[in-house]
Amino acid sequence: MSSSSSSVICSFVIVLAFFFNSLLLCYGGKTSIYVRKEEKTVDMPLHSDVFQAPLGYNAPQQVHITQGDHVGKAVIVSWVTQDEPGSNTVVYWSEGSKEKMKAVGKISTYKYYNYTSGFIHHCTVKNLEYNTKYYYVVGEGTSMRKFWFTTPPEVGPDVPYTFGLIESLKVVSLYVLLAFGTVYVVEFGIGNGYAGDLGQTFDSNVTLTHYEKNPKNGQTMLFVGDLSYADNHPNHDNVRWDTWGRFVERSAAYQPWIWTAGNHEIDFAPEIGETKPFKPYTHRYHVPYRASQSTAPFWYSIKRASAYIIVLSSYSAYGKYTPQNQWIEQELPKVNRTETPWLIVLMHSPWYHSYNYHYMEAETMRVMYEPLLVQYKVDVVFSGHVHAYERSERISNIAYDLVNGKCSPVKDLSAPIYITIGDGGNIEGIANNMTVPQPEYSAYREASFGHAIFDIKNRTHAYYSWHRNHDGYAVQGDSTWVFNRFWHPVDESQ
Numbered sequence: 001m002s003s004s005s006s007s008v009i010c011s012f013v014i015v016l017a018f019f020f021n022s023l024l025l026c027y028g029g030k031t032s033i034y035v036r037k038e039e040k041t042v043d044m045p046l047h048s049d050v051f052q053a054p055l056g057y058n059a060p061q062q063v064h065i066t067q068g069d070h071v072g073k074a075v076i077v078s079w080v081t082q083d084e085p086g087s088n089t090v091v092y093w094s095e096g097s098k099e100k101m102k103a104v105g106k107i108s109t110y111k112y113y114n115y116t117s118g119f120i121h122h123c124t125v126k127n128l129e130y131n132t133k134y135y136y137v138v139g140e141g142t143s144m145r146k147f148w149f150t151t152p153p154e155v156g157p158d159v160p161y162t163f164g165l166i167e168s169l170k171v172v173s174l175y176v177l178l179a180f181g182t183v184y185v186v187e188f189g190i191g192n193g194y195a196g197d198l199g200q201t202f203d204s205n206v207t208l209t210h211y212e213k214n215p216k217n218g219q220t221m222l223f224v225g226d227l228s229y230a231d232n233h234p235n236h237d238n239v240r241w242d243t244w245g246r247f248v249e250r251s252a253a254y255q256p257w258i259w260t261a262g263n264h265e266i267d268f269a270p271e272i273g274e275t276k277p278f279k280p281y282t283h284r285y286h287v288p289y290r291a292s293q294s295t296a297p298f299w300y301s302i303k304r305a306s307a308y309i310i311v312l313s314s315y316s317a318y319g320k321y322t323p324q325n326q327w328i329e330q331e332l333p334k335v336n337r338t339e340t341p342w343l344i345v346l347m348h349s350p351w352y353h354s355y356n357y358h359y360m361e362a363e364t365m366r367v368m369y370e371p372l373l374v375q376y377k378v379d380v381v382f383s384g385h386v387h388a389y390e391r392s393e394r395i396s397n398i399a400y401d402l403v404n405g406k407c408s409p410v411k412d413l414s415a416p417i418y419i420t421i422g423d424g425g426n427i428e429g430i431a432n433n434m435t436v437p438q439p440e441y442s443a444y445r446e447a448s449f450g451h452a453i454f455d456i457k458n459r460t461h462a463y464y465s466w467h468r469n470h471d472g473y474a475v476q477g478d479s480t481w482v483f484n485r486f487w488h489p490v491d492e493s494q
Helices: 003-025 202-212 239-252 279-284 323-334 363-375
Strands: 061-067 075-081 089-094 101-104 106-108 119-125 133-138 145-150 161-165 170-179 182-190 220-222 300-304 307-311 342-346 380-383 389-392 417-421 442-446 450-456 461-468 478-483
Touching: 061 145, 061 239, 075 133, 089 119, 101 119, 119 133, 161 220, 239 279, 307 323, 323 363, 389 461, 389 478, 442 478
Parallel strands: 145 182, 307 342, 342 380, 380 417
Antiparallel strands: 061 075, 075 119, 089 101, 089 133, 106 119, 133 145, 161 450, 170 182, 300 307, 389 417, 389 442, 450 461, 461 478
16 A cells, blocks of 8 residues: 555544544534624613603603512502602503503602612502403603503413513504593504513614514513613613613513513622612512512512413522522422423523533522422523523433532433523623533524524423524524423423
8 A cells, every 4th residue: 555545544534533523522412603793782872762761741761560469460560750759650441441440559769879769660550350451551641651561361271372582562653642531642562572681782772673573472571680781880870770771661561571680680889888789670670579478579489371480599598598498499399280381490690501601600509409490390491691592401410419420411301491591682792602512411502692482382382492683583593392391291302
């Protein structure tokens, strides 16, 4: 054999060896080949049209709603008036009804460094009918503003329901309507959903716009934390809490946002004398935590249609004997999967991801709570914090006992799928540095901004899809059928 032939064969063997070694190293799922263009991510200026206050003296602004009880028959309506307290009453009625009802709320203010908030209103509207469209009015005189929402279907095992990830309800027209002898300012919009790490950048606005034009809209937003990013501005400039509230009103006033607290809600700044964590967040965003016997607004649960949603706090104490730990140990056994088959958990900091950002920050929480989530067969866990997208396989890492050495994630059909959806468009930009090789537990990952849909069909099946901002509105960048762990615990990856 000639030396040249030997060289060719040797080179061929080396290439094969490299190829197969690469297959072994890249034993995970799919890392997208899509590369997002490197662009500076900046907040929109304060004079942007999406931040403009509504017309009229003391007109209610930053209007938003969330579920107001445990089962979906109440909403908490919140808004801010800047000039004076004004009316703290919500007037509401069901579609087609001439009978108007009233609910009276409470008003508060807060100070943060050199900032004083407007008058913050929270009003719980109770005893609503399921699956009914309601109109509601806040404000008084010529500055009244009218909105609407639709309550969920009655809780039940085969109730279809759609949750969105990264979405907004777009205002498409504004006019004055004469009704019942009263002048109302009326905003019209479309869409709904849920989000994480949204912020108020130009990318945030693109994400919201992209979602609202997706043909399949969600019905409720499950928000996994990091709202305004006011803490990224000098002295935690709380004006940015106001602009964010006005920015998302176009969605949050028309469909409930289910809130999760992230690290950018902590606002702990002893250097400027601010030592009470979560001060702006807790004043502005109320949740029905007492309805699930929680002792703090950072962890709680709700039922909505066929889903049981548990919100956990990555930034509250979660060790043994703490209030959050005691609550979750008591909460999970209450879930009746014959009533609410879909068990969804929200938290801010992800337990499983493969980016070199915030890596293993939530490891101690995972060690504490993952056995519970596997034991009670949680279907899916949504998190944010890492500013990119990733979906895991069903895996767990709960066998380790200090001496057995079993400390690697393994396939587990009783475990949740973990989805990191921190890709809303925040000021800190995209996370694009991934671990190599891609871990086996990672099914799909991509450093892009986007939104997603979790569409529950019945007690056994849900369809999940993720859509990057730079594609057409209905294009799916990632998708999978999700099979319920209680009613249909088969392997989706087969």
